[in-house]
Amino acid sequence: MTVATPIPTINLPWTDPRLSEDPPAVLNPIREMGPVVLNEAHDQYTVTTYAGVTEALGDGERFDSESLRPIHMDLFGGVTMEMIDDKQRHGEIRGVWSKAFRRDSVANLRELTESVLDERLTPLIERVRAGETVEALTTSIRSIPTIMIAHLLDLDPAVHEDFSRWSDQQIALITGALDESARGERLREEGRAATRAMNAHVAKEIKDRQANPADDLISMMANSDIGLEERDQVAGVTQLVQAGNETTARAMAHALVVFAQHPEQREMMRRDRSLIGPAIEELLRWETIVQWTSRTVVEDTELAGVPVPKGGVLALMLGAANRDPARWENPDAFDITRPRQNHLSFSFGVHACLGLNLTRLELDCYLNRLLDTIPEWQLAEEPDYDGTFLVRGPGRVVVTA
Amino acid sequence: VKVAVDQGLCIASGECALAAPDLFAQDAAGIAYTKADTVPDGREDVAEEAMHACPAAAIRAER
Numbered sequence: 001m002t003v004a005t006p007i008p009t010i011n012l013p014w015t016d017p018r019l020s021e022d023p024p025a026v027l028n029p030i031r032e033m034g035p036v037v038l039n040e041a042h043d044q045y046t047v048t049t050y051a052g053v054t055e056a057l058g059d060g061e062r063f064d065s066e067s068l069r070p071i072h073m074d075l076f077g078g079v080t081m082e083m084i085d086d087k088q089r090h091g092e093i094r095g096v097w098s099k100a101f102r103r104d105s106v107a108n109l110r111e112l113t114e115s116v117l118d119e120r121l122t123p124l125i126e127r128v129r130a131g132e133t134v135e136a137l138t139t140s141i142r143s144i145p146t147i148m149i150a151h152l153l154d155l156d157p158a159v160h161e162d163f164s165r166w167s168d169q170q171i172a173l174i175t176g177a178l179d180e181s182a183r184g185e186r187l188r189e190e191g192r193a194a195t196r197a198m199n200a201h202v203a204k205e206i207k208d209r210q211a212n213p214a215d216d217l218i219s220m221m222a223n224s225d226i227g228l229e230e231r232d233q234v235a236g237v238t239q240l241v242q243a244g245n246e247t248t249a250r251a252m253a254h255a256l257v258v259f260a261q262h263p264e265q266r267e268m269m270r271r272d273r274s275l276i277g278p279a280i281e282e283l284l285r286w287e288t289i290v291q292w293t294s295r296t297v298v299e300d301t302e303l304a305g306v307p308v309p310k311g312g313v314l315a316l317m318l319g320a321a322n323r324d325p326a327r328w329e330n331p332d333a334f335d336i337t338r339p340r341q342n343h344l345s346f347s348f349g350v351h352a353c354l355g356l357n358l359t360r361l362e363l364d365c366y367l368n369r370l371l372d373t374i375p376e377w378q379l380a381e382e383p384d385y386d387g388t389f390l391v392r393g394p395g396r397v398v399v400t401a
Numbered sequence: 402v403k404v405a406v407d408q409g410l411c412i413a414s415g416e417c418a419l420a421a422p423d424l425f426a427q428d429a430a431g432i433a434y435t436k437a438d439t440v441p442d443g444r445e446d447v448a449e450e451a452m453h454a455c456p457a458a459a460i461r462a463e464r
Contacts, residue, residue, distance in 0.1 A: 058431030102454060340409075352413070
């Protein structure tokens with residue numbers, strides 16, 4: 001007879017400030033307890049290894065997306081493809097935009113990206129070059145991905161600033177998503193109001209594009225022939241806006257911090273631009289932005305060899321898996337010359353990020369520009385991670401030449 | 402034409418198996434593999450389509 005080993009337990013609220021300040025300091029010791037531990041603070045089976053997280057994300061039949069539903073309804077006001085686990089149906093919905101986000105399609109967006117950087121990044125660069133000390137995130141970086149998406153949706157420039165503001169306000173939903181206190185509920189209500197405003201505008205645009213179709217992303221959704229209710233079409237567009245904005249802006253902010261802290265690797269990259277691709281992957285691995293995602297156990301099963309019960313909620317710790325020593329040699333070192341292999345910063349499986357190659361393009365153009373203009377930028381303040389964890393990044397980045 | 406999947410880069414999106422179910426499949430954890438190393442005559446275009454559809458650039462083809 002075999003006796004089941006009791007599953008190790010922890011008690012760690014996801015709002016613990018140590019998690020936003022230095023996630024590996026908290027999560028590495030938890031990984032050493034075993035691939036799956038029960039976090040009693042949230043009653044979530046917490047998975048910290050690359051093998052365990054990919055096993056869960058790669059098998060939608062055993063582990064479905066149900067546990068994300070409340071967050072999704074708040075964020076997007078409807079069901080998006082991220083909630084659909086049926087492969088056939090998911091493929092139909094993803095198919096609306098999948099061609100537009102293919103590597104060969106995204107490669108055509110370089111010119112657009114450069115023009116958005118001209119408008120949104122150049123003013124920051126000019127100020128830094130003139131000797132000013134500037135907070136980069138709110139003055140410049142935050143708006144870059146929003147404006148990119150606004151162009152892909154072919155929105156009237158008159159509403160770009162509205163979209164940017166709603167998108168910023170929706171961040172409260174992300175900040176509040178893992179906070180079960182009254183503060184969390186207040187934040188979520190603030191964010192829901194922004195989602196309602198954005199959805200109302202998107203609904204109007206969808207109607208308009210049904211009457212006057214063009215080749216933008218809203219037209220593709222508005223005229224898709226896959227039987228989506230209007231509410232879910234709207235949610236899909238709102239998700240597209242939301243998914244790429246805060247995450248990409250935070251990646252740009254991390255890049256300013258991490259390369260200022262590793263000037264020798266920045267200089268290598270400046271001299272040899274073929275290192276920018278690998279450097280982007282290492283940046284995304286080392287400073288994982290989406291630290292947590294979730295699935296629900298469909299039937300009693302085992303995950304990474306550990307029994308997990310039907311209905312159990314999994315906390316899949318993408319950042320912890322990205323520091324798993326079973327996959328990476330010396331995982332806590334930042335090293336842009338690592339052998340290339342996949343990390344989990346765009347998630348994994350059918351729900352892996354649709355816009356991953358757009359993010360890579362934006363980061364590529366962005367880094368090239370910084371290296372061309374202010375290659376020795378420095379931080380004038382220590383970065384502050386601002387209590388962020390679900391979508392983690394510095395809240396302010398103050399730079400100087 | 403020979404095709405191969407770099408499984409270290411695969412993100413299990415399933416795009417290749419969707420584009421060319423006769424050439425690619427996925428294991429239980431979603432990782433893609435080729436059903437045969439050599440693409441059957443007449444299926445070269447489909448193999449190429451699957452290669453472009455891979456978001457992770459994990460599929461290599463050589464003549």
